[in-house]
Amino acid sequence: MSLSARNWAWAIEEVHHRKIKPGEKLVLLCLAELENTELGYSFPNQETIAKWTSQSTRTVREHLASLELVGAFAIEKRRSPGGRWPHNVYVLNVPNEFRDDDPEWIRNHGWNVA
Numbered sequence: 612m613s614l615s616a617r618n619w620a621w622a623i624e625e626v627h628h629r630k631i632k633p634g635e636k637l638v639l640l641c642l643a644e645l646e647n648t649e650l651g652y653s654f655p656n657q658e659t660i661a662k663w664t665s666q667s668t669r670t671v672r673e674h675l676a677s678l679e680l681v682g683a684f685a686i687e688k689r690r691s692p693g694g695r696w697p698h699n700v701y702v703l704n705v706p707n708e709f710r711d712d713d714p715e716w717i718r719n720h721g722w723n724v725a
Contacts, residue, residue, distance in 0.1 A: 615713035616643035616653075619705045626681040637664040638674040639683060642701050648715045653701040654689070675701075 620643035625631060631639065641663045646653040657675070661668045679686050685702045710716050 612644055613646040613648045613705075613713065613716060615709040615716050616646040616703050616705050618712075619643065619703070619709040622709075623683075626678070626683050629681050631678075631683075632674075634664070634666055634670060635674045635678055637666065638671060639678060640664075642684065642703060646701075646703060648713075648719050651702065651720065652687075653703065654698065656698065 617640075620636075620640045623631060623636075623639065638660055641655065641660050642653040644663075645655050645659075655663075657668045657671050660666075660675075661671045664671065666674075675686070678684060682704060684704055687700050687702060688697045689700050690697055710720075
């Protein structure tokens with residue numbers, strides 16, 4: 612769990628002048644809650660997101676696509692640790708103002724605070 616990602620997800624109301632819909636907000640909060648501070652990204656599968664947010668996997672897919680489109684995060688394909696199955700990782704676009712106040716993030720990423 613990343614404190615900076617969680618705080619950002621709670622604070623965000625719009626991305627690039629587009630209001631976040633309630634279902635999208637739940638998806639973003641889930642991704643923020645599951646962000647790994649050491650790795651710098653979140654990697655739940657769509658079924659997990661659906662379960663945590665009480666939405667269908669189809670709805671989750673739609674929200675993920677729209678949030679990626681407006682720049683809330685980037686979706687990258689990665690292989691599992693054994694190198695077998697490709698899966699999505701979500702690199703959240705958390706602004707520096709949130710990262711600068713997150714000691715765990717700074718410790719893991721050598722963040723230079725001014």
